[in-house]
Amino acid sequence: MSAMMTREELALALGEAARGDRAAFKRVYESTSAKLMGVCLRILQDRGLAEDVLQDIYLTVWRRADTFDPARASPITWLVTIARNRSIDRLRQSSAARLSPVPVEEAHDLADDTPLASDTVEQAEDVRRLHGCLDELDAKVAHCIRTAFMEGVTYDTLAQRESVPPGTMKSWIRRGLLRLRACLEQ
Structure with a gap:
């Protein structure tokens, strides 16, 4: 490898x-x-x-x-x-x-849950805005938020990686998320 x-x-x-x-x-x-x-x-x-x-x-x-x-x-x-x-x-x-196997005969009655094209475009714009707002945060805080939410790494593990107490990591992420929300609401 x-x-x-x-x-x-x-x-x-x-x-x-x-x-x-x-x-x-x-x-x-x-x-x-x-x-x-x-x-x-x-x-x-x-x-x-x-x-x-x-x-x-x-x-x-x-x-x-x-x-x-x-x-x-x-x-x-x-x-x-x-x-x-x-x-x-x-x-x-x-x-x-x-949970709910559906017989083939009933397949024509099922709704198509594929997102609408307009929803896909809107979601792509939201992702672009999110990444733009993340880039405005302190690099370390942005990295911690990305790692926690995109990779599923726990706050405790992040705290160990960054050599900070878990409470500090939680505060970084909480404050970062507040700034992120404020940016996204603009």
Whole structure:
């Protein structure tokens, strides 16, 4: 397994992968697959399911690497967001399948829950605004908020990583979230 690439190296490799460079895509995979597998496992709690989702994630990355914008997010944040969303989607699918199987004959009566195009555009704008507001925060606070909410890392673990008491970490994040909300309300 390859060592984790720097942010710049990973962004460059994603750009090369977007142009069809298989070697660059392989470098992205080798550098990030362990981390993304960890995200999937944390959410799904099932290794087989996590492996399936991980494969789906990298198919998406291969097809959509051209949508990565280094001005909006770091490469690892972009990848972790895809992993998190795919894992949550799979978890919901698994739960829904267990709770309410629907016979094929009734499929035509089911509503299409695919988001409307207007909702997708609005959500993309919200994400852009969120990243813009995060960039206005102190870099350490923004990193802690991203790590806590996008990677699911606990406040206690973050406090240990940053060598601060848990109460301090909670205060940083709480104050950061208040500033974030104020920015988003503008």
